[in-house]
Amino acid sequence: MATSKKETGAKAVLGKIVRHQLFIPVAALLILAIFNLIADPSFYKITLGYSNDGNPILSGYIMTILDYGSELAILAIGMTLVTAASGGQDISVGATIAIAGSVILRVLCGTESRPETLKAPIIVAFLVAVVVSMLFGAFNGVLVAYFKIQPMVATLILFTAGRSIAAWINNNELPIISDPKFGYFGGFIPGIPIPTTFFITVICVIIIMLVLKFTTLGLYTQSVGINESSSRLNGLNPAFIKFLSFVILGICVAVVGLIKVSRLSTINYSVVAKDIEMDAILAVALGGNALSGGKFNMTASILGAYVIQFLTTTLYKFKVQSDALPAYKAIVVIALVVMSAPIVRDWMSKTWKNLTKGNKAKEVA
Amino acid sequence: MSEKDMKKVGAPKQKVGMTDTNLLLTITIVVFFAMYIGAILFQGKGFLKPQTFLNILNANASLIIVACGMSIVMITGGIDISVGGVVALVSMCCAVYLDFKGGNVFVAILIAILIGLAFGMVQGFLVAYLDIQPFIVSLAGMFFARGMTTIVNTKPFNVANEQFKQLKETRIIVPGLGSVNKLGKYVNAYVEIGVIVALICVIVLFIMLRWTKLGRGFYAVGGNQQSALMLGINVKKTKFLSHTICGLLAGIGGFVYFMHVGSGSASHASGMEMNAIASSIIGGTMLTGGVGNIIGTFFGVLSLSTIQNIVSSAGLDQAWWTGITIASMLCLFLVVQSVVMARSKKKTQKK
Numbered sequence: 001m002a003t004s005k006k007e008t009g010a011k012a013v014l015g016k017i018v019r020h021q022l023f024i025p026v027a028a029l030l031i032l033a034i035f036n037l038i039a040d041p042s043f044y045k046i047t048l049g050y051s052n053d054g055n056p057i058l059s060g061y062i063m064t065i066l067d068y069g070s071e072l073a074i075l076a077i078g079m080t081l082v083t084a085a086s087g088g089q090d091i092s093v094g095a096t097i098a099i100a101g102s103v104i105l106r107v108l109c110g111t112e113s114r115p116e117t118l119k120a121p122i123i124v125a126f127l128v129a130v131v132v133s134m135l136f137g138a139f140n141g142v143l144v145a146y147f148k149i150q151p152m153v154a155t156l157i158l159f160t161a162g163r164s165i166a167a168w169i170n171n172n173e174l175p176i177i178s179d180p181k182f183g184y185f186g187g188f189i190p191g192i193p194i195p196t197t198f199f200i201t202v203i204c205v206i207i208i209m210l211v212l213k214f215t216t217l218g219l220y221t222q223s224v225g226i227n228e229s230s231s232r233l234n235g236l237n238p239a240f241i242k243f244l245s246f247v248i249l250g251i252c253v254a255v256v257g258l259i260k261v262s263r264l265s266t267i268n269y270s271v272v273a274k275d276i277e278m279d280a281i282l283a284v285a286l287g288g289n290a291l292s293g294g295k296f297n298m299t300a301s302i303l304g305a306y307v308i309q310f311l312t313t314t315l316y317k318f319k320v321q322s323d324a325l326p327a328y329k330a331i332v333v334i335a336l337v338v339m340s341a342p343i344v345r346d347w348m349s350k351t352w353k354n355l356t357k358g359n360k361a362k363e364v365a
Numbered sequence: 366m367s368e369k370d371m372k373k374v375g376a377p378k379q380k381v382g383m384t385d386t387n388l389l390l391t392i393t394i395v396v397f398f399a400m401y402i403g404a405i406l407f408q409g410k411g412f413l414k415p416q417t418f419l420n421i422l423n424a425n426a427s428l429i430i431v432a433c434g435m436s437i438v439m440i441t442g443g444i445d446i447s448v449g450g451v452v453a454l455v456s457m458c459c460a461v462y463l464d465f466k467g468g469n470v471f472v473a474i475l476i477a478i479l480i481g482l483a484f485g486m487v488q489g490f491l492v493a494y495l496d497i498q499p500f501i502v503s504l505a506g507m508f509f510a511r512g513m514t515t516i517v518n519t520k521p522f523n524v525a526n527e528q529f530k531q532l533k534e535t536r537i538i539v540p541g542l543g544s545v546n547k548l549g550k551y552v553n554a555y556v557e558i559g560v561i562v563a564l565i566c567v568i569v570l571f572i573m574l575r576w577t578k579l580g581r582g583f584y585a586v587g588g589n590q591q592s593a594l595m596l597g598i599n600v601k602k603t604k605f606l607s608h609t610i611c612g613l614l615a616g617i618g619g620f621v622y623f624m625h626v627g628s629g630s631a632s633h634a635s636g637m638e639m640n641a642i643a644s645s646i647i648g649g650t651m652l653t654g655g656v657g658n659i660i661g662t663f664f665g666v667l668s669l670s671t672i673q674n675i676v677s678s679a680g681l682d683q684a685w686w687t688g689i690t691i692a693s694m695l696c697l698f699l700v701v702q703s704v705v706m707a708r709s710k711k712k713t714q715k716k
Contacts (some may be wrong), residue, residue: 134711145697147653147700147703148707150652153652154700156643157696158693159693161689161691164692165685172685186417280507281501323515325507326507327511328512329508330507330508330512331504331509333504333508334502334505334509337501337502338495341495341497343495343496
């Protein structure tokens with residue numbers, strides 16, 4: 001008796017773990033980590049090197065994941081809110097990043113393409129970019145919330161026009177900033193060997209966690225996503241919540257825009273942040289959040305972003321061409337969505353039950 | 366008798382106002398003609414030549430075919446953003462087969478159709494029977510197709526197969542539309558084979574959507590899945606078929622695209638899915654499903670490419686103008702759609 005009780009207890013715990021939302025990203029992370037450990041343990045090697053200026057920097061695949069995964073994590077924060085509130089995704093983030101980056105360069109450089117000194121403090125340029133991205137987010141938000149256009153289609157407009165607008169802002173020139181301070185945001189601050197992007201992400205995560213903890217944003221967003229009309233009847237303003245989620249995504253986009261231009265000290269309108277919208281959506285999906293809106297788990301999304309970057313870096317390590325990368329990612333995506341589809345889950349649990357029943361029957365016999 | 370009664374009941378309804386489909390279709394066609402006439406008036410005689418119009422058709426035959434497939438999926442209430450990737454994959458596979466293997470053109474056509482069908486059926490299965498969001502499925506499809514294109518061959522190259530070149534350079538002369546060129550020679554107006562294929566596709570699909578059971582099933586499923594189910598329509602099968610047809614058309618469109626450009630490259634047809642969606646929307650297909658028309662899509666493609674022509678011939682050559690104009694046009698049509706939707710909703714509520 002006792003043993004069987006224990007078993008059911010263990011089973012219940014196991015079931016709880018499997019059903020927990022963090023299970024999918026953590027399991028994916030573990031599978032990738034073990035795969036790398038077996039294939040080549042040098043994946044985890046971190047070396048302390050020195051940059052050209054003599055500053056200590058840590059380098060290694062793990063650092064790359066931390067560095068580039070951070071951009072995705074910041075985007076995933078905004079994308080999770082948009083997904084939860086509107087039940088759709090914003091596919092214009094890549095293009096809006098180009099706009100934000102272009103605005104930053106425009107403010108810093110003025111009309112010169114290679115200024116000796118910065119025309120404005122970096123913080124001013126960043127704030128201008130934040131305002132501009134929030135405006136573009138608001139544009140998407142108005143179309144989605146007030147004109148009731150499907151999010152993917154409403155954002156299709158900026159997806160087509162965004163990079164063109166970005167090129168237009170700088171008159172299609174490619175300004176280069178020589179000030180080394182500007183490179184800190186996407187690189188390393190002298191004396192600190194950990195990529196700055198990681199700290200930026202930590203700040204963003206802390207802010208969003210505080211907001212979710214101390215305001216009703218999270219609750220309202222989920223209730224609008226779950227049932228729009230009933231949340232309206234309960235006195236919420238669904239249109240405004242949706243609008244707000246797009247504006248918040250705009251802020252996230254501006255932060256990533258700053259990181260992106262800081263990495264290169266310049267911008268390439270057609271290439272910067274290309275396909276990043278797909279990765280951001282993927283991060284949300286990998287976090288186990290329903291892409292049709294409703295409940296969300298911010299931690300799972302952020303973890304999902306790092307898992308995506310883990311996968312990308314692993315593929316790069318195995319000398320997969322950057323152009324062929326999408327094919328492998330697609331297989332992972334399909335495997336994930338098929339596994340998480342309700343129909344497949346039902347079917348799996350049924351067959352699992354049948355199997356265990358069969359075993360029990362045998363035992364009895 | 367009952368049919369007559371039905372007609373009697375139905376008749377006054379139609380007189381009250383145009384249906385959403387017809388209203389959106391009319392807007393599209395009017396906008397297209399207004400734009401074209403405007404182009405003739407302000408941009409000089411270039412647009413008056415029939416060949417200018419035929420060139421728009423030549424360049425966009427593949428887009429017409431692909432956009433038709435997109436419309437069907439959108440009418441059924443889904444979306445397929447993998448079509449651009451499929452077009453690139455088809456053209457690369459055909460190019461490799463024809464050039465490196467010295468293959469037969471007809472086998473190449475078969476390859477194109479099979480690739481398209483395979484994509485359509487797999488995606489259709491995932492969407493219809495496993496109930497996964499079409500956007501995510503076709504997003505993965507797009508990733509997969511683009512990635513496979515580079516795996517098949519990395520470098521872009523031109524095809525030198527003789528049989529294919531013959532096919533590619535076949536021109537069909539349109540009688541009575543020729544014009545006299547600067548040297549005083551009479552030049553025949555022509556279209557490529559792709560245009561004929563595109564027109565056949567448009568006509569066949571138009572007939573299918575309007576007069577077959579399957580075609581009406583698409584509208585029913587897109588309009589209201591629940592009531593379609595209660596009417597005895599096999600919703601899953603209908604969804605599956607809509608994606609299959611879209612994939613098939615993407616395959617055919619891919620070969621037509623390949624015939625037009627005559628080369629294989631991983632960067633081919635980039636952004637084509639967005640153009641196809643945009644043309645469908647401009648043509649009056651609603652994203653919410655249930656409303657749409659193939660003729661509208663046809664005019665949607667024409668409007669989109671005419672605006673591109675106008676922008677480039679107006680001297681606004683900087684690349685960004687095309688993107689911005691297309692986007693603002695898309696924005697306009699989307700807003701019009703949403704206003705129409707709101708209006709029809711109010712009407713039904715009043716009733």
